[in-house]
Amino acid sequence: MDNSPSGRTVVVTGGTRGVGAGIAQAFAATGAQVLACARRPPEQPLDGVEFIPLDLRDPPAVRAFFDALPRVDVLVNNAGGTPYRRLADADAERHARVIELNLVTALTASLAAYEHLRRARGAVVMISSVSGGRPSPGSAAYGAAKAGLENLARSMAVEWAPEVRVNTLVVGMVRTELAHLHYGGPDGIDAVSRTVPLGRLADPSDIGAAAVFLASDAAAYISGASLLVHGGGERPAFLDAATANKPFDKED
Numbered sequence: 610m611d612n613s614p615s616g617r618t619v620v621v622t623g624g625t626r627g628v629g630a631g632i633a634q635a636f637a638a639t640g641a642q643v644l645a646c647a648r649r650p651p652e653q654p655l656d657g658v659e660f661i662p663l664d665l666r667d668p669p670a671v672r673a674f675f676d677a678l679p680r681v682d683v684l685v686n687n688a689g690g691t692p693y694r695r696l697a698d699a700d701a702e703r704h705a706r707v708i709e710l711n712l713v714t715a716l717t718a719s720l721a722a723y724e725h726l727r728r729a730r731g732a733v734v735m736i737s738s739v740s741g742g743r744p745s746p747g748s749a750a751y752g753a754a755k756a757g758l759e760n761l762a763r764s765m766a767v768e769w770a771p772e773v774r775v776n777t778l779v780v781g782m783v784r785t786e787l788a789h790l791h792y793g794g795p796d797g798i799d800a801v802s803r804t805v806p807l808g809r810l811a812d813p814s815d816i817g818a819a820a821v822f823l824a825s826d827a828a829a830y831i832s833g834a835s836l837l838v839h840g841g842g843e844r845p846a847f848l849d850a851a852t853a854n855k856p857f858d859k860e861d
Contacts, residue, residue: 617729618642618680621822622665622718623688624658625651627735627785631726631813632685632820633658639821647688665714672721681725683824686715686758691751702751711754716761727772732824735762735777736816740838742779756822759835766833774832776823782841784810806841 624645635655636642645655646663663674665688675681676723690712696704719733726733736753745752759777766775782801802809819838822828 613824614796615689617641617643617682618644618678619683619685620644620675620681620718621658621679621685621687622646622663622714622720623690625649625655625660626812628780628783628816629638629685629687630655630658630689631815631817632736633817634764635814635817635821636683636685636824639853641683643677644678655753655841659741665718666709668717668721670715671717673719675718675725680729682720682731683734684718684722684726684731685734685820686718688714689736689754691748691749695746695747696749707750708754708757711751712757714715719765722767723773725860727769730772731774732828733762733773733775734823735759735766735775735819736820737777737779737835739779739781739837739842759774762835763833764812770832774823774828776828776831777835777838778816778823779839780811780816781805781817781837782810784812804844805839806844809840811838811840 619641621629621633622627622634625647629645633643634655634657635647638653643658643660644661645651646661646665648664650660650661650662661674663670663847665671691707691711715735724846725731735758736761739839740748740752741755741759754795762777769775774776782805784798797809815837819836823831823836
């Protein structure tokens with residue numbers, strides 16, 4: 610996929626709001642035909658993006674959707690999310706639904722799109738999270754699913770090469786329309802932003818630009834890779850603890 614994919618088809622799961630909407634609009638800006646699949650439509654129409662109602666947890670419906678398409682050049686597996694829920698506060702079945710949404714639906718969509726992608730010599734982009742690489746109290750099932758998603762992408766990249774490239778975006782904190790639910794109001798968002806080395810949360814368009822890159826010819830030799838999009842990561846907590854009561858050394 611080149612950097613101006615006019616006439617090519619991109620499917621973005623969960624592409625109607627937040628990170629997914631940012632990804633869908635980034636591809637639309639390149640001239641691609643973009644299909645955003647989700648259970649609910651966007652609150653506001655997205656320029657250049659066609660909404661397709663689809664429950665990704667319904668494998669027959671997912672297969673029927675992809676079978677009806679004439680082509681697919683890029684699949685972005687973005688659908689996911691989780692409420693805050695400690696492990697002991699729910700049964701295993703409830704946690705399993707989180708894993709299904711964040712991991713199994715990506716496998717379902719990828720398998721359903723495989724023949725299209727193989728013919729197009731296309732690309733899959735998985736949207737994972739930094740939660741998959743560190744403890745995630747309150748969202749343990751989500752973190753486990755995202756870790757599995759990254760590993761799935763690596764195996765898929767080997768099995769489906771050379772026809773299909775598969776990569777992962779490992780995403781940090783993003784300022785979406787729902788950011789206040791996670792980080793509080795403006796003061797909370799500002800405080801959280803100061804913990805990021807680059808001094809701000811990501812914008813959905815930042816994630817979209819990275820997804821477009823991984824699907825483009827500029828990334829033609831990149832497959833089975835994980836690209837960190839987290840603004841430099843998180844400052845280690847021990848550094849703050851170690852320097853909390855110590856004055857900074859100053860040069861005369």
